[in-house]
Amino acid sequence: MSQADDVLGLAQDVFGTDLIGAYLHGSSVLGGLRPHSDLDVLVVSRRRTTVDERRALVERLLEISGSKARGGPARPIELTIVVQSDVRPWRYPPRVEFQYGEWLRDAYERGETPSPEPSPDLAPLLTMTLLGNRPLFGPPPAEVLDAVPDADLRKAIVEGIPGLLADLESDTRNVILTLTRIWSTLATGDIRSKDGAADWVLPHLSARHQMVVARARAIYVGDKGDRWDDVPEQVRAYAREVVAEIERLAARDA
Secondary structure (H helix, E strand, O other): OOHHHHHHHHHHHHHHHHEEEEEEEHHHOOOOOOOOOOEEEEEEEOOOOOHHHHHHHHHHHHHHOOOOOOOOOOOOEEEEEEEHHHHOOOOOOOEEOEEEOHHHHHHHHOOOOOOOEEOOOHHHHHHHHHHHOOEEEOOOHHHOOOOOOHHHHHHHHHHOHHHHHHOOOOOHHHHHHHHHHHHHHHHHOOOOOHHHHHHHHHHHOOHHHHHHHHHHHHHHOOOOOOOOOOOHHHHHHHHHHHHHHHHHHHHHHO
16 A cells, blocks of 8 residues: 555544645645655645544654664655635635644654644645646546635745744755745746656856755756755855846836
């Protein structure tokens, strides 16, 4: 059984007949999974969850997700659950019912349980889900979700930048590539894979900044070890440069 089947099984166990659909998004639908890609799954439900249900989901995901999975090393899983009535009809910011990602593992292992909350990040996530059109269960996503207006998509990806920058030292590769993807989307209107966004950005950069993006891309596709301690200032300089360009594009759209 694949990890995608495992995640679908978790959702079916929790929601039963209230499960509307489960959909792949992220790298799975944007060029294919890479060695460092998460398995990204969106679940759409008819009803809200209880605290006990959310905790049970966390415990089962800790068993099967990531390098520290209790059942042995595995690909990281990012599971997002939304209640259909919270995202259809669309409004901003949307509300996420449940979110699991490996970046939160330490908190989950301490006993913390995710709670429903507003989440601008759902705007690009739902957009990728609709573009990918990859159901694991249920009807096509266009029958379940509303399209996200372009203005809300652009607003959402820019709002996430402070949180990204806070993780620049601890999650360097992912932050660099996510910033390149934001730049690419604001400039072109297209949502690319992380390595595809790096390919788009590279010709727009000086040699100094090209080195940073090229290294992040090589790590992402499995061609290089994940090391950054030898170029900390170059990483910070690239982040400043790309954020300035993002702010310029966002101001143009305002």
